Amino acid sequence: MKFTRLTLLALTAASVAFLTGCATQNNAKYVDSQGPNTIVSLNSINIQDWNTAADKLVSSLLASGVLERAPELPSVMAISRIRNNTQQQVDTDSLTKKIRIALNQTGKVVTTTTMGPDGRVEDAMAADAGAMGAFMAGQKQVTKLPYYTLSGKLLEDRVSVGSTKQVTYTFQLSLTTVKDGLALWEGEELITKQGQRSSVGW
């Protein structure tokens, strides 16, 4: 009888702990954006996917040693078009900004913000101010031309067998030297996720 009462008490305590544990899980909480407890979904490119793709592509670019061959360091890079051929509406800056920051940290590359594809500049104010400053000084504006351009493409491949779904996101990048139009470095990173539904944690 004593044993039964003890068992009952332990079971009740376990149930309470379980129930309160479940209750706290439903509440919003902060998680590390670069940590292993972020949500993994099959329907979109998650932050850890951008992070992994950018890291692998930057490592590939740095390991290739091509940046060292530029006549002037840091060399100027312009961001060209990154085509999004996935079903998702994504901002490709999620990839390129990470790459830009990493390359900037190396001290080998700086990115121009006053030049962009189809004349769309990232920092119109800087472009206008530069032109205005040169005009006021009675000089012709000298824009630093990029030595490199970075272009790329995002692809998506979806397959399923029964209730198991698989999605592969492909991140392709090319670094082209402006003077001859040759792709000096090309990188590709594939991220594949498989499952039946989204989950928290890796």
Added chain:
Amino acid sequence: MKTLLPILAFAALGLTGCATSVNTVQRANPQATPSYVADQRVVTDTTLARKLSTVSVNEAKVSGNLLKIQVTLENRSTKPQAFTYKFDWIADDGMELSGPTGGWKQIQLEGREVRAISAIATNPRAVDFRLKVRENN
């Protein structure tokens, strides 16, 4: 007893069938001359240490002045295992350096597979590193 034997044999077959380890072939006398790093290991998860072992750590300089670290890992189990890892970079003044791509990454190793993971410090001030490895949930 007669009926129990086939059941046991089937169960054993099923268990060993799940374990698919990797066979490898490589040069008997490797030509590569890696620059090995004397490493210090801190184990807080003994279960993980039993499953995953660090074979070697070597370093190189890439793109002129950037530190590259390669750590060779071995899955000691015969089953496929997934792990997450993260490299931290430390400057010559002991300060930890942050970067936009320095988060946790995932690696999946087949049974008894040996594979290298590597990372390049994007900051030329990096002189030291710390690799963290954890088992997937």
